[in-house]
Amino acid sequence: MAHFTKATSLHDWMNQRLGIDTVRRVMATEYWIPKNINFLWAMGMVLAVTFAMLLISGLFLLMYYQPNIHLAFDSVNDVIMRQVPFGWLFRDIHAVAASIVFLVIYIHMLTGIYYGSYKKGREMIWISGMLLYVAFSAEAFSGYMLPWGQLSYWAGTVITDLFSLGSLHAEWLLHWIRGGYTPGQPFLDRFFALHVVLLPLLVIGLIGLHFGALRIPHVNNQEGEEIDFEAEAKKYKSGDKKGSKVIAFANDFMSKDMFVVGVYLIFFFYLVLFHNGFALDPINFIPANPMHTPASVEPEWYFLWSYDILRGFSTNVGLIAFAFAQGIFFVFPFLDRSPNAKPASKRGIFFLWFWILVIDMTGLTIMGKLPPEGMYREVGVMFAYIFIALFIILPFITKFEKKV
Amino acid sequence: MKEFISLIIIIIFTGVIYYAIGPVAKKVEGHKFIPNHHFTYSDIPPLKLKGNVAKGKALVFGAGACIGCHSIKSVGIAAPMSPVMAAKTYGVVPPDLSDAGVLYSPKFLAAYIANPVKAMLLQHRYNAKNGKVFPMPAFAGAGGNKQQEIADMVAYFKSIAFTKKISPKTAFVDSCGRCHAIRFDKWTQIGFIPKFKNNLQKLKFELKVTQYQKALKKYKGSLPPDLSTILESRNKHFVEGFMENPQNYIKNTAMPRVGVTAATANQIEKYLFQTSNPEHAQRESLGRGIMIYLFIFAFFAYLWKRSIWKDLH
Ligand code: HEM
Numbered sequence: 001m002a003h004f005t006k007a008t009s010l011h012d013w014m015n016q017r018l019g020i021d022t023v024r025r026v027m028a029t030e031y032w033i034p035k036n037i038n039f040l041w042a043m044g045m046v047l048a049v050t051f052a053m054l055l056i057s058g059l060f061l062l063m064y065y066q067p068n069i070h071l072a073f074d075s076v077n078d079v080i081m082r083q084v085p086f087g088w089l090f091r092d093i094h095a096v097a098a099s100i101v102f103l104v105i106y107i108h109m110l111t112g113i114y115y116g117s118y119k120k121g122r123e124m125i126w127i128s129g130m131l132l133y134v135a136f137s138a139e140a141f142s143g144y145m146l147p148w149g150q151l152s153y154w155a156g157t158v159i160t161d162l163f164s165l166g167s168l169h170a171e172w173l174l175h176w177i178r179g180g181y182t183p184g185q186p187f188l189d190r191f192f193a194l195h196v197v198l199l200p201l202l203v204i205g206l207i208g209l210h211f212g213a214l215r216i217p218h219v220n221n222q223e224g225e226e227i228d229f230e231a232e233a234k235k236y237k238s239g240d241k242k243g244s245k246v247i248a249f250a251n252d253f254m255s256k257d258m259f260v261v262g263v264y265l266i267f268f269f270y271l272v273l274f275h276n277g278f279a280l281d282p283i284n285f286i287p288a289n290p291m292h293t294p295a296s297v298e299p300e301w302y303f304l305w306s307y308d309i310l311r312g313f314s315t316n317v318g319l320i321a322f323a324f325a326q327g328i329f330f331v332f333p334f335l336d337r338s339p340n341a342k343p344a345s346k347r348g349i350f351f352l353w354f355w356i357l358v359i360d361m362t363g364l365t366i367m368g369k370l371p372p373e374g375m376y377r378e379v380g381v382m383f384a385y386i387f388i389a390l391f392i393i394l395p396f397i398t399k400f401e402k403k404v
Numbered sequence: 405m406k407e408f409i410s411l412i413i414i415i416i417f418t419g420v421i422y423y424a425i426g427p428v429a430k431k432v433e434g435h436k437f438i439p440n441h442h443f444t445y446s447d448i449p450p451l452k453l454k455g456n457v458a459k460g461k462a463l464v465f466g467a468g469a470c471i472g473c474h475s476i477k478s479v480g481i482a483a484p485m486s487p488v489m490a491a492k493t494y495g496v497v498p499p500d501l502s503d504a505g506v507l508y509s510p511k512f513l514a515a516y517i518a519n520p521v522k523a524m525l526l527q528h529r530y531n532a533k534n535g536k537v538f539p540m541p542a543f544a545g546a547g548g549n550k551q552q553e554i555a556d557m558v559a560y561f562k563s564i565a566f567t568k569k570i571s572p573k574t575a576f577v578d579s580c581g582r583c584h585a586i587r588f589d590k591w592t593q594i595g596f597i598p599k600f601k602n603n604l605q606k607l608k609f610e611l612k613v614t615q616y617q618k619a620l621k622k623y624k625g626s627l628p629p630d631l632s633t634i635l636e637s638r639n640k641h642f643v644e645g646f647m648e649n650p651q652n653y654i655k656n657t658a659m660p661r662v663g664v665t666a667a668t669a670n671q672i673e674k675y676l677f678q679t680s681n682p683e684h685a686q687r688e689s690l691g692r693g694i695m696i697y698l699f700i701f702a703f704f705a706y707l708w709k710r711s712i713w714k715d716l717h
Binding site: 035038039040074077078081082088089103107222241242247251252255256258259261262263265266269270273274278280282283285286296301304358362365366369370371376 | 706
């Protein structure tokens with residue numbers, strides 16, 4: 001049994017019981033981060049802040065939202081937007097954050113790929129990150145169901161249709177997921193439960209895993225340099241902060257993060273307050289009407305690239321290509337056979353591969369928005385083929401990479 | 405420097421995607437930009453004749469038979485029947501004419517009295533082929549010069565429209581309210597939802613609304629949509645253009661050209677905007693405060709970072 005002495009201060013009292021000094025040391029003052037990093041390493045903190053805003057704004061929305069197919073639309077568009085004080089602010093924060101979080105996720109992911117930050121012990125960071133991406137996608141989709149507008153209803157129909165799995169005709173699965181033949185009250189109820197309980201819990205758990213996975217390998221740095229953290233930490237603690245290659249998470253790293261977050265928040269709140277039209281589809285401002293299909297049912301911008309891969313092919317092939325596109329990023333660390341965990345600029349042909357990937361995914365996103373006819377269809381299909389080909393050749397080009 | 409280049413690259417890619425899936429995609433999708441003409445109604449010839457108010461009054465109350473169907477509350481003429489009865493008879497309640505002289509463009513009003521179907525651009529619904537007749541008859545003339553008689557009536561309506569500038573709400577209620585509900589402002593086609601003393605009153609009111617809507621649905625082929633969120637689901641340009649000429653946007657739509665003046669249209673839009681965006685003024689003022697706060701926050705974050713990193717470099 002532990003030995004407790006009479007506390008000399010509140011701090012000491014807490015320290016004996018919770019070990020707050022140790023927690024502080026492990027989590028902050030002696031959590032070592034390489035010094036040689038740029039603002040792209042602040043994206044994780046930007047994501048955490050964005051998630052916190054989703055959580056807080058979502059909680060306020062939840063106090064007024066009614067998960068009922070007859071009441072949902074007006075509970076959002078009338079009660080929250082017009083009647084509740086600052087309801088409009090919370091909804092606009094929630095909607096803009098749900099869209100912008102994906103922009104930051106994509107930047108975060110591509111930064112990881114560019115700097116090879118998924119290799120040499122960092123595989124679990126990458127995999128937990130991908131799980132977060134999937135969880136956020138499910139969160140965004142389920143959130144879109146909630147206002148029960150035309151897009152909720154019809155996008156809900158189209159996306160759940162995928163679960164009949166093409167020629168497998170798994171209607172039983174489809175109807176089980178929907179809780180009926182077509183979306184209705186059970187459908188809204190289950191997506192509500194997922195959106196406000198299960199998925200947020202999952203996201204929080206995954207964020208924990210993601211952070212935990214960072215602890216042992218530490219974050220990567222701009223040059224992909226392998227750092228002897230113990231030796232560098234000793235240097236830092238002995239007072240040679242200038243000579244050491246590491247910095248402490250708090251306040252060294254934190255102060256830089258906070259500056260980036262500050263700039264990000266200016267951009268973010270500008271969008272929330274004065275330029276939020278992009279975040280919500282106009283079609284969803286029409287109440288759900290099962291008798292009337294809207295002229296166009298399009299996914300949000302962050303799903304367009306995989307949507308374009310899906311529709312580029314016949315139903316069955318499309319589904320397989322779609323599953324490939326969604327799943328392939330999970331195994332990225334294992335497809336990259338290179339011995340180098342270095343920035344792409346030092347990796348020869350991989351540098352080219354990276355930029356082709358970025359341009360290809362941008363192209364897919366744009367083609368996913370355009371009508372799948374004539375030239376746009378052909379270009380879209382070409383981008384889809386390039387996407388698949390990129391991942392097939394990845395193991396080969398990286399295997400023959402010279403060690404640098 | 406490298407950091408700066410990374411930022412520029414991110415901004416460029418984000419910008420390209422934003423621009424391509426926004427404005428460019430809209431163009432490609434064939435959302436052809438339909439220009440509006442500021443309610444000039446160039447297909448209708450200008451009203452040249454000068455009207456005589458007294459003669460116009462006599463016509464409105466006499467040969468024109470207008471008050472057989474319409475109320476003119478400002479001069480004490482009540483509606484000949486209840487809204488529900490009117491809807492059962494005509495399909496829709498004939499609007500009150502107190503403000504007709506300012507709501508509608510005068511030349512439209514003249515053209516409308518002479519030939520309602522043509523002025524409303526509803527020839528596809530009412531023509532010799534299908535034999536359907538519009539509930540309001542075209543003015544056949546009272547024996548004199550028909551054009552002069554119509555000009556007289558228009559002059560009369562102008563003279564009684566004493567409210568020179570009608571409020572946004574009245575503009576909407578008088579020109580669109582007989583067909584469109586606005587549930588966000590408790591407007592139904594038969595009036596604003598009153599406070600009820602008991603459930604029976606409420607049910608009676610709802611029954612009337614339901615009966616009215618049933619008749620309206622039969623008359624128009626579908627119930628005209630509630631316009632509470634129309635500025636969000638469409639946009640200002642669409643609503644304006646649709647009001648001016650619905651056929652430009654939806655071929656053979658049952659929605660009539662209402663013939664409002666640019667000023668009335670402006671008031672209607674104002675009403676639609678106010679009902680769906682009551683937070684607008686607060687957004688502006690609070691928004692400014694939030695932005696100023698964030699700039700200060702970022703500035704101090706920068707100072708903090710500089711003070712800490714001065715020992716690290
Ligand atoms: C974790 C706590 C969260 C809670 C309690 C929550 C709660 C809600 C509620 C009640 C709504 C319905 C009101 C509305 O439509 O505005 C909603 C909508 C939505 N949520 Fe969340 N949410 C959370 C997190 C997230 C996350 C992480 C995302 C996505 C990345 C997200 C994306 C959305 C979207 C896209 C909508 C539809 C927005 C709209 O149409 O207004 N939510 N959320």
